[in-house]
Amino acid sequence: MGSLNKVMLIGNLGKDPELRYTPDGLAILKFSMATTEYFNDKSGNKTEKAIWHNIVLFDKLASTMANYLSKGKQVFVEGRINNRSYDDAEGNKKYISEIIANNIVLIGRKEDSQGGQDDYYDEKPPQAQTQRQMSGTAQRTQGGQKYQAPPPSTGDEDDIPFDNSPV
Numbered sequence: 001m002g003s004l005n006k007v008m009l010i011g012n013l014g015k016d017p018e019l020r021y022t023p024d025g026l027a028i029l030k031f032s033m034a035t036t037e038y039f040n041d042k043s044g045n046k047t048e049k050a051i052w053h054n055i056v057l058f059d060k061l062a063s064t065m066a067n068y069l070s071k072g073k074q075v076f077v078e079g080r081i082n083n084r085s086y087d088d089a090e091g092n093k094k095y096i097s098e099i100i101a102n103n104i105v106l107i108g109r110k111e112d113s114q115g116g117q118d119d120y121y122d123e124k125p126p127q128a129q130t131q132r133q134m135s136g137t138a139q140r141t142q143g144g145q146k147y148q149a150p151p152p153s154t155g156d157e158d159d160i161p162f163d164n165s166p167v
Contacts, residue, residue, distance in 0.1 A: 006078075007079055009053060009076070010075070011033045012033065012034055012075075013032070014032040014034055014071065015032060017030060017031035017065075018031070027057075027058065027059055028058055028062055029056070029065060029066050029069075030054065030055065030056050033055050034050045034051065035053065036050055037050075054097065054098040055079075056082075056100050061102070074106070075105065075107060077103070078101065078103040079100050079101035081098070081099060081100075082097070082100045083095065083097050084096055
């Protein structure tokens with residue numbers, strides 16, 4: 001059986017994200033995000049604990065979301081865990097765990113960004129949706145060969161003949 005590396009988080013940005021570009025022009029957006037864990041302490045009192053996550057976005061998702069994210073925004077992040085190490089200025093090896101996001105959705109109340117509205121909103125910029133909403137006729141390269149995605153459903157699935165005779 002294969003393995004799975006998938007993370008889904010809902011939390012709030014701890015500070016404004018940092019957008020930078022590699023020499024090749026690849027956009028990289030980094031931010032910290034807090035999720036909250038609730039538990040009862042030894043005395044039975046309900047306690048909450050913030051858990052901080054390092055989030056990294058790349059390419060178009062990074063450059064698009066840089067326009068929408070800011071400190072305090074509530075977001076849904078979907079991605080995978082990546083562990084890496086580096087040597088700091090003193091030569092000490094440092095280890096870091098990051099969530100490499102491949103999907104992000106702004107959630108929360110409109111008042112968080114538009115002042116005073118009580119409705120909930122789910123705002124996702126069109127560019128952030130492109131990976132999941134490729135048209136049925138779009139061609140993708142897979143393993144060096146062109147891949148033709150199946151056409152979209154026509155709704156005629158009920159017309160598929162099945163043998164309804166008893167077994």
